[in-house]
Amino acid sequence: MVTIKCQTGDDVVVGADSLSGADLSGLNLHRAILDGQNLRGAKFVAAELRSAWIERADLTGCDLSNSNLFSAVATDALFVGAQLRAAVLSAGTFDRADFTNADLQSARVGQASFRGAKLGGANLRCQGLEKAELEQAEADPSTRWPDGFVPEAHGVIMRNRAE
Template structure:
């Protein structure tokens, strides 16, 4: 499969799916991109427009989505371990069952996002905005960082103390 998108200069860019791992997608126009099950591990997508992108079951481990537009993106069951979403626009994102272990969501706007049963163990969850987000059943650890005044239990999170499983 070939991913076709446009760069910031309006030039058509073609990226073979097998070359997405570690690819530089920064600033690209990936609105509603079909990237289910894609391997984007270690990729750079800084300031990329991935609004409404389909990233279900994708491997996003160690990828950098800093400042990216992920509004209404579907990252259901995505593997986001160690990924950076710092300053990302994630309003309305669907991230049920996603793993954000050791991910950086500092400054991310997650208003209206669905994070049911997501894993935030050891993550930096210092969100800029989080009104109307659903964290029911999401898990966190004592090392997970939240915004000042944010009560994870009141927002539906469950504290995990045994991380052996």
């Protein structure tokens, strides 16, 4: 059994030996403290992660589809290959996070900060990207953008995949 601490005092007990690969879909993890945790391959489908602390956490390959990460703090987190379709990331802090090959199709990202984030190969055809902070974020030619979006005009650094 693993206990996820939440700043609300509503701790969540998960019937698993590890959070890596665990199914946490639909759970209320509001203000959860998951900093530095290995969450690789976990399922957070439609989970409530509003204002969660996930700095330096490894969410590689996670399914966060339809989850609510509004105002989450995920600085330096790994979202490599993660599914974030239709997730809410608005007002969150994702500075220096790695979204390489992540899928944010239809996600809401307005007022989120992605300063210095790695966006290579990511599907960023999401809502509100023009209102997100993207200064010094890095992308490559395989990154997919909303129609008409000019990444360089928002401070994104375009790299060749080989670099």
